[in-house]
Structure formats: structure tokens, C-alpha cells
Amino acid sequence: MELNSYKTDQRILIAVDCIILGFDGEQLKVFLAQKELNSANNWSAIGSFIQPEETSEDAAGRLLYQVTTKANVYIEQLHTFSALDRDPAARVVSIVYLALINIADYHEQVHFPHDTKWFSLNNLPPLMLDHRDMILKAHARLREKVVTNALGFELLPKKFTMSHLKSLFEAIYGSPLDRRNFIKKINSLGILKRLNEKEKESSRKGAFYYVFNNSKYVAFERVDAKRK
């Protein structure tokens, strides 16, 4: 910015909104809050004004911790929205983050001061302001990054089967995948470790559990970077 114009009086407020995505085994879901009853478009992403002593990352982390009460949740900056009329009550610029969590851990929404609910991305409720755009952009980002980065495992529990993983990718892409080719490709990345343990609920035969192997993932990232 221009150093010689610090005098500018902007009166613009800065908010942070978190698009928190989860996966219920069948569909991608987003965690929304309802702040005012009897309002038409009253669902919104989890958000807050940024505090003077915190960064936008701090604020996003604070919101996320409020929802999850966990550290080390995957989060990345998505986009900053600054349309003049995006909030009729005041001039508010919103820095939006995308977070991915394992939905199963948070079905009971403890410690959150609003009415909250998970909504399928295919069936969003009326949303306030430009929060629908935020959610669509979050979904688009996830679709893009899941190809190159080994992203998306954050949406599953620690242990998962190949069927779970395939369902997740199908939900993200919105189209069916060939089971054999999918498994082949995932295995070729070398980022999963098969456990000697089977999930027995969804089939007679039982399906092996896998865990995401973080160390191998780092190696994969380096290879990918070098290739470019």
C-alpha cells in the first residue's frame, strides 16, 4: 500500500468466514449456522469479525476450534469477498477459509452459540449474503486440489476402506468411478498403508482398513514438485 496515505479513514470491517466441509459416507456436507429465526435467508457459514490482535488465520482457527475443539484441522485460505453490497448492514470484507473435517467426530455440536446443522452441498438451504458463492467456491477448490495434492483424507476417519475412499472421491467429483482403476491409481501413489484389520459391517467378506501414510505423502509432494 502507499505509505504516505495512512490517514485514509476507511470504516471497513473485516470478517472471517469458515466453509467447513465434511463427508457423511455418501455426500459432501457443509456446516452452517442459523443466527436469526424468522428470517428468510438465514443460514450462514461459521464466521466472526477479526479481532484487532489476531490474523485472519488466527480468527479462522479460533472459529474452527469453537466447532471442533481440536487442533490440527486442515484449513486453507479460499478467497476474499469485498463486494460493496454483500452485507447491507455495513461495509464488511470477508476473508474466507476452507476447512476439512471428519464429520463423524462432530455430530453433536457442542460449544457453539447458534443453531447449527450439516447440509448436503446438493441441497443447500437459503443462505445469507454471498455465502452460497463461498460454498460453491469451496467445493470447486476441493475438486481442483484433490487431484494434484493428496487432499481429502481429512474428510475421512483415520481408518477407512477403499469403498469409503471411492465414495468420497465420487462425492467430490460428482461422478462415478471405476473401482478397479481407482484402487490401482490410489495404490500407485503409495500414500496408503493397509492394516491387518477388516471392516465387517458393510459386507460379508469384510474390507481391509487403510490409513493415510503421511511420510509417504511428503515424498509424493516432492516428486510432483520436481516433475514441474
Added chain:
Amino acid sequence: MELNSYKTDQRILIAVDCIILGFDGEQLKVFLAQKELNSANNWSAIGSFIQPEETSEDAAGRLLYQVTTKANVYIEQLHTFSALDRDPAARVVSIVYLALINIADYHEQVHFPHDTKWFSLNNLPPLMLDHRDMILKAHARLREKVVTNALGFELLPKKFTMSHLKSLFEAIYGSPLDRRNFIKKINSLGILKRLNEKEKESSRKGAFYYVFNNSKYVAFERVDAKRK
């Protein structure tokens, strides 16, 4: 954000910075301004505080127009920086944009109130605040997007030869490319149109000029989107 806390008095200023990239035929360059003489780290990206009645896109466009005096310049939002200590003089959050221009059009820097200069990305001057991070992030974004999106043509003049284009991609990737394979790949995208006109300066034989075919590009984009 939370509607019930509009009272928050933040006193955080919002700036917009533009990382303007160009290509001089050999190297990627960034357009920087020097605002204060006799200061150690005194080069910076083109920036300004956001005005109360403009969006961040407006502000970025305004800055860009100041430099280029042209409309229709490629620009996209890059990242928002909000570290507490990023500007010692005040709490400033900066929304950063990435712009790509044809450097040849702007060697004489008209209408700009500061000392300005193009710097090679490989040889950056001392930069104020976190502007070095911004530039590195811009370069990274360009590297990522140039693969999937047919981006980067904005950095070349309307007419260019395959050698020019190859040099550009080599500068973006930072590594040499095989001429034959490169041309084959570019042609397979069907986004270029060969003119019946040759550039005769850099070789005896002369090299065909090409132009970027926007309509074909749109088709390419659609195909790509559907594939996902």
C-alpha cells in the same frame, strides 16, 4: 460474520497490492515501485489503500489502469495477507492480486507517481514488508495455472513465434523444454492459429507468427471442466 457484533471497533486498514508480471523474452519480471529513497528495503509491489466506495477488484483494477492505461488486463485474486507485524506503521491487511501484462507495451512508465522498474524474478531487490512472499506466491500460482488453464499468453504480444512461447514457458517453469514435444503439445490443444506471416529478426529462415485463438480456448475450457 456474526451479525450481533457490528460494534467491534477494529481499526484495521485494508490495502490492495498488485503483483504485475511481465516477460521480456528471456525472463519473468515483476513491476515494482520505490517509494522512499534512502531506505534499505524500499521496493514494493504496486499498492494502495482500498477506498470506501470500491471493492478490492475495483482497487486492483484502478492500480493496474494507472500502470497500463488499458482495460481488459488479466488479473486474478491471489491471497490475503494479515500478519500482525507485516506493516510496523499500522495494522494493515492486504488483498493481493496477480496481473499478467505484455511487458513490451509498458517499458516507458507513464502516469505513475513513483520510481518504478521491472525486476527479474531471479534477481529481486530488497522488498518492504512481506512483498517478497507475495511475489513468490504469484510465481507459484502462475506455474500451477499455466498447465491446466491456457494462461500465460497475456504475457506475450498478440503475435508471437513458437520460440517466444517456448521461452516463456521455460521461464515460468524454470527448466528447459524439448522444442519438438512442446510444439506438439501446444498444437494438440488447438488454441493457437498460425498466421501467414513470419518473424525474420531472430533467424535466417524466419519463424511463423501465431495468435492465441480465444474461441478455441473457451471450447478447451469446457471440455476440461466436463472431464472433471
Added chain:
DNA sequence: CCAAAAGTGTTTAAACTACACCCATGC
């Protein structure tokens, strides 16, 4: 013994890589 999901392999096509020779022309 059968229903339901798990597990596995092959064939074909497409994309990418490496690599070498001829062309046109100004000097």
C-alpha cells in the same frame, strides 16, 4: 446355496519422452 460387496488382471488407446535429421536463408 446364494446374495452382496471385496478383490484382482488384461487388453487397448492415449499421452509423454527421448531423440536426429533436413530446411531456408543471410552472410
Added chain:
DNA sequence: GCATGGGTGTAGTTTAAACACTTTTGG
């Protein structure tokens, strides 16, 4: 006539896509 950059093709490898049968076991 030769040096310089321009233009093109092919063979080998890797990766992606299409596709079907066998395995396990609870009921």
C-alpha cells in the same frame, strides 16, 4: 557454402480407460 534457428517424425515407455470373473461369508 555454411552457420543459425526453424520445422518435422518415430519408436519406446508410461499412464489411463474399458471391461468380467472369482472370493468370502452371513444368512
